[in-house]
Amino acid sequence: MNSLREAARERxxxxCRVCKICNGVACAGEVPGMGGLGTGAAFQSNMQALALHRLQQRVVHQVSEPKLSCTIxxxxLSMPILGAPIxxxxxxxxxxxxxxxxxxxxVNGCRQAGTLGMTGDGxxxxxxxxGLEAVRLAGGQGIPVLKPRDNEAILxxxxxxxxxxxxxxxxxxxxAALINMTRAGQRVGPKxxxxxxxxxRHAPLPFFVKGIMTEADAEACAWAGVDGIVVSNHGGRVLDYTPGTAEVLPEIVEAVDGALTVLVDGGVRSGTDVLKMLALGADAVLIGRPLTVGAVGGAAGxxxxxxxxAAELLAAMVMTGTASVEDVTEDILW
Ligand SMILES: Cc1cc2nc3c(=O)[nH]c(=O)nc-3n(C[C@H](O)[C@H](O)[C@H](O)COP(=O)(O)O)c2cc1C
Structure with a gap:
């Protein structure tokens, strides 16, 4: 990992300074770049919201081989962790x-690890x-994520x-407000x-909406019948001063009440963070910036x-007596 980080710093x-802790402080306002928009508060809120939660350490139990696999x-998937689109x-x-x-x-690195990677749009x-070509070459084992273009273009x-x-x-x-898309003649907007x-109705594949931060938007997605949502503030890159995703996740999970798959991203930096997001109600998480460092070493990185x-998640599950990622409750939070 250290050699990957050194190579990343150079490339x-x-x-991106490849900080020891990727928290949006040094790169605040650097969009384009890897930072959060404006003051960087939304990116930093993601980190702070996760840091506020602490875990109940429990070692008197029989969970020695927790189950990390899940179905999304x-x-x-081998783990409840997917690669975010960048x-x-x-x-x-x-x-x-x-x-x-x-x-x-x-896409290939996620496959090697037994999970799925997403690809972006611009x-x-x-x-x-x-991105599409990478998914095709991987035999379809990947997930393209489209910008909110006109419905006709999306379909x-x-x-x-x-x-x-x-x-x-x-x-x-x-x-929805990405000016560089609209300037390039590819209009985007809210829906x-x-x-x-x-x-x-016309989607030929399971279809999810990424960028949900309120109960009302989540309920609208459930009403529309979509298959999933990603609770996300785009890593703090689209609106300054949003709360952290870990803050809004529980109320969103409650609002949709199992009607659709709930993924989440933003500031997830360790297996312990993954476990916290699962305890707050997510089915799985996406990882953004940390995988860019990995990508310096190609798919293997x-x-x-x-x-x-995944190894950190496994250890945290043993240390909290959590038997399966599909059955994590908020009881493990202190
Ligand atoms: C440089 C950069 C480019 C991104 N491009 C996209 C994109 O094309 N599509 C998308 O849905 N999200 C995009 N995102 C957002 C990520 O998918 C993800 O929501 C965010 O990075 C998660 O936060 P984290 O980086 O703190 O893990 C981008 C993020 C960054 C940092």
């Missing part, structure tokens, strides 16, 4: 890898297409995702619940970061 240049969108390597990360190679490192068609790209054999397809609705229902987190 990322000024775009009909796919059995696009725009050219302008966010010093162009350290061509877009398609970055996507391939994430104004440059190479972002979505590079067209969903068909391409289905033709590539993808497991599911997502839409990061929290990219009504009726528009979401239209997407779900990505797999290494995931395996390290």
């Amino acid at each position: 990322f240049g000024k775009a 969108f009909g796919q059995e 696009g725009g390597i050219a302008f966010n990360l010093n162009d350290f890898l061509p877009e398609a190679e970055y996507a391939a490192a994430i 104004p440059n068609p190479g972002v979505f297409n590079g 067209e790209k969903m068909q391409e995702a289905a033709a590539a054999g993808a497991i599911a397809v997502g839409m990061d609705l929290d990219a 009504t619940k009726e528009q979401l229902a239209e997407l779900k 990505v797999a290494l970061v995931l395996q390290k987190m």
Whole structure:
């Protein structure tokens, strides 16, 4: 891991300092770049919200081999940890890898670790297409995530995702105000619940909405019948001063009451963080920035970061007497 971090520091240049703790402090306001928008408060809230939770240490029990596997969108995964979509390597990360190679490192690295990686979208068609190609070459073992374009454009790209054999397809609705998409003639915007229902009706694959931060939006997604949501503030990159995702997760889980799959991301840096998110009600988590460091070592580097987190998760489950990731309750929180 240390050699990966040193290599990343060199290859990322000024775009990311590869801090010991990736918390959004040094890079506040660096968008483009790897930081959070504006003051960086939303990125930092993700970290602070997770840090507020503490775990009950329990060692008088019989859980010595906890179960890490789970099923998400009909796919059995070795761990409840997926790779988050990250696009725009050219302008966010010093162009350290061509877009398609970055996507391939994430998708293949996640596969090597027994889980799934997501790919992004952006104004440059190479972002979505590079991701799609990586998913296709991986026999469909990956998940493309689309920007909230016009429904017609989304449905067209969903068909391409289905033709590539993808497991599911997502839409990061929290990219609704991304000016660089609209400037490039690819209009994005918010969607009504009726528009979401239209997407779900015609979606050829399990369809989820990424960027949900309130009960009302989550309920609208459930009304529209979508298969899942990702509780996310886009790593603090789309709106300054949102709460942390760990703060809003429990009320969202309660509001949807099992109607759809609930994933979450934002500031998850260790297996212990993963366990906290599961205790707060998530079915699985996504990892964003830490996997970019892994990607410096290609698919093997990505797999290494995931395996390290899985090992930490396993140890934390033993230390809290948690038998299965599919059955984590908030009782393990102190
Ligand atoms: C440089 C960068 C690019 C991103 N690009 C996308 C994208 O194309 N699509 C998307 O849904 N999310 C995108 N995200 C958000 C991530 O998927 C994820 O929500 C966020 O990074 C999670 O927080 P973490 O990095 O603290 O783990 C991007 C994030 C970063 C840092």
